[in-house]
Structures are given as structure tokens and as C-alpha cells.
Amino acid sequence: MRPAIRGLAARAGRVSLASDPAKAGGEDLIADIAASTSRAASRPVRDDLRTLFDTAVHAVSAEVAMPRTLPISAHGRTVVIAVGKAAAAMMRVAQARAARPLEGLIVTRYGHLPPQGTAGPGVEVIEAGHPYPDERSVTAAAQVLDMARGLDAGDRLLLLLSGGGSALLAAPAPGLTLDDKQGVTRALLQSGATIAEINCVRKHLSAIKGGRLAVAAGPAQVTTWIISDVPGDDPSYVSSGPTVADTTSLAEAREIIAEYGVQVSPQVAAALANPANETPEADTLGLAGVETRVIARARDGLVAAGAKAAELGYQVMDLGDQLQAEARHLGASHAALARRLAKDGRPRAILSGGETTVTVTNKSGRGGRNLEYLLGLAIALDGAPGISALACDTDGIDGTEDAAGAIVTPDTIARAKAAGLDPQRHLDRNDAYLFFEELDDLVVTGPTLTNVNDFRAILIGSDE
The missing domain is CATH 3.40.50.10180 (Glycerate kinase, MOFRL-like N-terminal domain)
Structure with a gap:
């Protein structure tokens, strides 16, 4: 259904991991792993996370x-x-x-x-x-x-x-007002629709x-x-x-409106039924x-960040730049992956990009998709040692707030509970911004003057 839009679905990169370092390259490889572990553990993990984000942003700047x-x-x-x-x-x-x-x-x-x-x-x-x-x-x-x-x-x-x-x-197309456009945009952004689906509707209005x-x-x-x-x-x-x-159609736009149960004005419904509004x-x-x-593109940022992560002593797993899913669910999935990879003790960097979605249930909540991803990840990690993460929008603004994203460390949940914060309640209320603000873990960069969407990095091998 809707192949032009569904073709942008999530993909994850694959890597092969040797189960026995000695078989994969003998004692020299074991020595290399030990050296990498020492280098990665010698720096604050927050510094490494910010370095990777800054590297990715620079790689996709207008100047470059x-x-x-x-x-x-x-x-x-x-x-x-x-x-x-x-x-x-x-x-x-x-x-x-x-x-x-x-x-x-x-x-x-x-x-x-x-x-x-x-x-x-x-x-x-x-x-x-x-x-x-x-x-x-x-x-x-x-x-x-x-x-x-x-x-x-x-x-x-x-x-x-x-x-x-x-x-x-x-x-606005003939017969529509700015209020019509604002209403449709707001409803779609809060529905969990992908950016491709949202823009399909926008084009036909x-x-x-x-x-x-x-x-x-x-x-x-x-x-x-x-x-x-x-x-x-x-x-x-x-x-x-x-x-x-454009490769989409009015029929697809109407289907998206129906699928997400978006209530539109009679004027918008008429515009989406008018053949004159076909692109x-x-x-x-x-x-x-x-x-x-x-x-x-996001791929350029991930490549640059991957090279920097390797330079810093991490073994890199690149999950790709096209991940699309509900933010909190992707965070929980990545937490499970990080837990598995952490078992062998190697310093690793799990990198990914793309654009997650957020289904808003509390319209007064404050947050963004990167913050929801991180809160979902932190809850799933539940203090797992040696795993930290950053998720930020490369434009410097996650959603409508002033933060690009935030950082999660092994003590995030413990610090939250000590401060009287309920992580799950904040997630349920779409209030991830307030959660990370209280912990002073927001990443605030201001506008970066570029934009290739989200950058996520999970680093394994430091307890900070």
C-alpha cells in the first residue's frame, strides 16, 4: 500500500562480529582490543558523545x-x-x-x-x-x-x-486558508505519521x-x-x-488522512477531492x-562520525540512516541491542540516523522525538553499566523546544528517582524534555544552520 511512501521504511545496517577474538586475528587483535578499551575509558563519555555529534554536524554543514x-x-x-x-x-x-x-x-x-x-x-x-x-x-x-x-x-x-x-x-491551495493548513499540519505531526506521509498531504493542499x-x-x-x-x-x-x-496522488493523501483518523475541515476535505489539486x-x-x-545527507554525517569513533577507540556498528519507528520503541530496541553487545567488554559505538515518530497523547507535554527515544532507551537499560547514549536533531532543535536532544548515562534512572522523577510517567505524558531538563542532561547547541535529521550514538565501555 502506498509504495512511493512505504518505500522509505526503516533499514538497519548489518555487521559481522567475531565471537572469538583469537580466531579472528590472534593475539595481535586481542592487544588491539585492550588498547582501544584503555583509550575509550580514559576520556569522559559525555565528551566522546558530543565529539561524535559535532563531527556529524560539521560533515553536513553548508561550508563542507x-x-x-x-x-x-x-x-x-x-x-x-x-x-x-x-x-x-x-x-x-x-x-x-x-x-x-x-x-x-x-x-x-x-x-x-x-x-x-x-x-x-x-x-x-x-x-x-x-x-x-x-x-x-x-x-x-x-x-x-x-x-x-x-x-x-x-x-x-x-x-x-x-x-x-x-x-x-x-x-494554501484555492479555497483554503492558513488556519486550514495549520490545523492539518498540527494533527498530522501529533498522529505518528511519517514525514513522507505528512508531506504527501501538504503537497496536495x-x-x-x-x-x-x-x-x-x-x-x-x-x-x-x-x-x-x-x-x-x-x-x-x-x-x-x-x-x-511528485510521485504521490490525491488518493494517497486521502488514504493517509483516513489511516491516522485526522479530522479535517470541510474545506480541506473538498480540496483533497478536487482533481485540480493533483500535483x-x-x-x-x-x-x-x-x-x-x-x-x-544523514549518511555523510554517520560516515564522518563513524571514522571519528574508530579514531577514539570504538568498534563501530552503523545501523543506517533510514530508521523510522515510534521513538520510544526504537529506544527500547536499541537498549536491548546495546545490552547484548556489552557482554564481551569491548568499547563499541552504535550509530544510527533517520527520523522517528511520536504519537502525542498529552498535547500539553514538552518533548521531541530524540528525547522520547532516549527516555525509552534509559528505561529499558535501567542502569545497565557501561552504556551511554546521545540523540540529537542535527538542526539543533528537537521538536519545538530549545534543546537539540540529550544524553543518557548509566546513572540516569538512579539520579531521576533520587530527584523524585518517575521516568515512565514522563514518557507516558510526552514530557521527556522536563525529565532531562531536571537532570541537567539536555544538549543545547542553538541552531546549527544545517539539517539532515536525527543523529544517535550509543557508546559501550564507560560507566562515567
């Missing part, structure tokens, strides 16, 4: 990911529009590497502007709402569409796209998503560079693919010729 040469129109105008949580950083790098001054627009989340300045002459900045669109999102979408419609043959639109654009650009921005650009050349925050890195799902041909077909509207390139 952006190509050195920009596609500048030889004979016409080049308009650059940067949208998403990495928009300001991507535009800054583009301006530094451009052969001549650029004109364009930055659309990003409130607070996601670099302290050293955002843009030079000719580039405007709009900050808008996320994860829920606001009036500024509507203004931004209208301005982006106007800029695209003003392009001629020989001109080029360079779209620098990163996660968050689905909320930052809100152009929009005048800019699902390839419609490329259509608006008409005869101009359209190039899109993407920092991907979706499992599987399908460009049509990043920020709901404003310049990328453009690539072969009939020229989208097949649009150039699209994913320049950074």
Missing part, C-alpha cells in the same frame, strides 16, 4: 557540502532562493563562491540566522514559522512565486533547499509544493541543491519538493528537465 562552483546563467539573471533551516548558511556560502553578486531571498525559521550576518546587497531575509506555518510563511511563499514568475528564458533559478521548507513556505515552483519559473533553468533531512533522501519529500516532480506531472510540464542534486 556546497559545491565550489555555482551554476550562474551566462546570458541572463541568476536568482538564488534559499529555503529551510540551513538557508542562511547556504546563501552565505553561495555569495562567497559566486563569480559576481547574487540577487535573491532567504526564508528560514525564526532564530536560524548566523550571528555574523546573513546576506550581502540584493538578498532579502524572511523569518517564518516552524513546525507550523504562520502569516510570514504565506508572505514568503507569495514572494518566492512572484520571483519565479518574473524569470525569462536564459535566466536561472538556483534553489538552495533544506528541511523545514514545508512550513516556511505556505501557499499547496500552490507551491510538489513541483509547482518549478512550473512557476516557466522557461528559466531551474537548479536545486538539497541538504536532505528525509530518510531515503528522495528529493521530492525534502520541504515537500517545490521544484521536484503536476513531470512529462507534461517540463519538470523532467529540472536539475536536482542532493549535496548532503
Whole structure:
């Protein structure tokens, strides 16, 4: 059912583990393991966890990911529009590497502007709402569409796209209001639906998503560079693919609404039944010729973090960058894996990425998917010695709070109980943020100005 969406399901990497170190390489290997154990145990585990996260974030930063040469129109105008949580950083790098001054627009989340300045002459900045669109999102979408419609043959639109654009650009389909879009977005985000499912619905309620921005650009050349925050890195799902041909349908959008029991307004129901809101077909509207390139993805961050973990003395298990599951359940599953691997005493790093989901039962709760993952993991570990973990969103914001994520150590549950906290109650109430805040275990980075979604690391071999 819904193969275009279900194809983004979770995958886990596989590794082979030698059961007998002597058989796998003899005494030299045993000596190597002993040396690695000593190196890993000689540093605070919190430092190692933060080092791995920082390494992953740097690997997917605009400075590292952006190509050195920009596609500048030889004979016409080049308009650059940067949208998403990495928009300001991507535009800054583009301006530094451009052969001549650029004109364009930055659309990003409130607070996601670099302290050293955002843009030079000719580039405007709009900050808008996320994860829920606001009036500024509507203004931004209208301005982006106007800029695209003003392009001629020989001109080029360079779209620098990163996660968050689905909320930052809100152009309700005819007959819909911003309130309609906000209501659907809120209900879907709280339902446990995946980002692919949510964006499928968004595309069919929009005048800019699902390839419609490329259509608006008409005869101009359209190039899109993407920092991907979706499992599987399908460009049509990043920020709901404003310049990328859509493979989903109105029927699938209606099915998603029904599956998750989302209550929609009569206007939204009518829009999802209106054939006019079907997304453009690539072969009939020229989208097949649009150039699209994913320049950074979660895999890049995991590879960099894996290399750093090995350098720090850990044996690395990479579970992949496409894990999708209910956050608390994935945390419990990873706790069981860590317990098994901890039995041989080797220092190990279990790394993973992707995007979990949270089914919200307490709408006044405070938390995010990484915090729910960690609380589920901590409860399942129940103080198991030598196992610590970090889970953070690479954009620096987990959900709607000010933390990127948090850290779990072997004494997390004991410290919580000593402080009068009930871990299971906090999890049941979707209050993981308050739990980790009370323990002073939140990871607060501020906006990182990039976004490839979640980064998780479990380190085995330190009791801290």
C-alpha cells in the first residue's frame, strides 16, 4: 500500500562480529582490543558523545557540502532562493563562491540566522514559522512565486533547499486558508505519521509544493541543491519538493488522512477531492528537465562520525540512516541491542540516523522525538553499566523546544528517582524534555544552520 511512501521504511545496517577474538586475528587483535578499551575509558563519555555529534554536524554543514562552483546563467539573471533551516548558511556560502553578486531571498525559521550576518546587497531575509506555518510563511511563499514568475528564458533559478521548507513556505491551495493548513499540519505531526506521509498531504493542499515552483519559473533553468533531512533522501519529500516532480496522488493523501483518523475541515476535505489539486506531472510540464542534486545527507554525517569513533577507540556498528519507528520503541530496541553487545567488554559505538515518530497523547507535554527515544532507551537499560547514549536533531532543535536532544548515562534512572522523577510517567505524558531538563542532561547547541535529521550514538565501555 502506498509504495512511493512505504518505500522509505526503516533499514538497519548489518555487521559481522567475531565471537572469538583469537580466531579472528590472534593475539595481535586481542592487544588491539585492550588498547582501544584503555583509550575509550580514559576520556569522559559525555565528551566522546558530543565529539561524535559535532563531527556529524560539521560533515553536513553548508561550508563542507556546497559545491565550489555555482551554476550562474551566462546570458541572463541568476536568482538564488534559499529555503529551510540551513538557508542562511547556504546563501552565505553561495555569495562567497559566486563569480559576481547574487540577487535573491532567504526564508528560514525564526532564530536560524548566523550571528555574523546573513546576506550581502540584493538578498532579502524572511523569518517564518516552524513546525507550523504562520502569516510570514504565506508572505514568503507569495514572494518566492512572484520571483519565479518574473524569470525569462536564459535566466536561472538556483534553489538552495533544506528541511523545514514545508512550513516556511505556505501557499494554501484555492479555497483554503492558513488556519486550514495549520490545523492539518498540527494533527498530522501529533498522529505518528511519517514525514513522507505528512508531506504527501501538504503537497496536495499547496500552490507551491510538489513541483509547482518549478512550473512557476516557466522557461528559466531551474537548479536545486538539497541538504536532505528525509530518510531515503528522495528529493521530492525534502520541504515537500517545490521544484521536484511528485510521485504521490490525491488518493494517497486521502488514504493517509483516513489511516491516522485526522479530522479535517470541510474545506480541506473538498480540496483533497478536487482533481485540480493533483500535483503536476513531470512529462507534461517540463519538470523532467529540472536539475536536482542532493549535496548532503544523514549518511555523510554517520560516515564522518563513524571514522571519528574508530579514531577514539570504538568498534563501530552503523545501523543506517533510514530508521523510522515510534521513538520510544526504537529506544527500547536499541537498549536491548546495546545490552547484548556489552557482554564481551569491548568499547563499541552504535550509530544510527533517520527520523522517528511520536504519537502525542498529552498535547500539553514538552518533548521531541530524540528525547522520547532516549527516555525509552534509559528505561529499558535501567542502569545497565557501561552504556551511554546521545540523540540529537542535527538542526539543533528537537521538536519545538530549545534543546537539540540529550544524553543518557548509566546513572540516569538512579539520579531521576533520587530527584523524585518517575521516568515512565514522563514518557507516558510526552514530557521527556522536563525529565532531562531536571537532570541537567539536555544538549543545547542553538541552531546549527544545517539539517539532515536525527543523529544517535550509543557508546559501550564507560560507566562515567
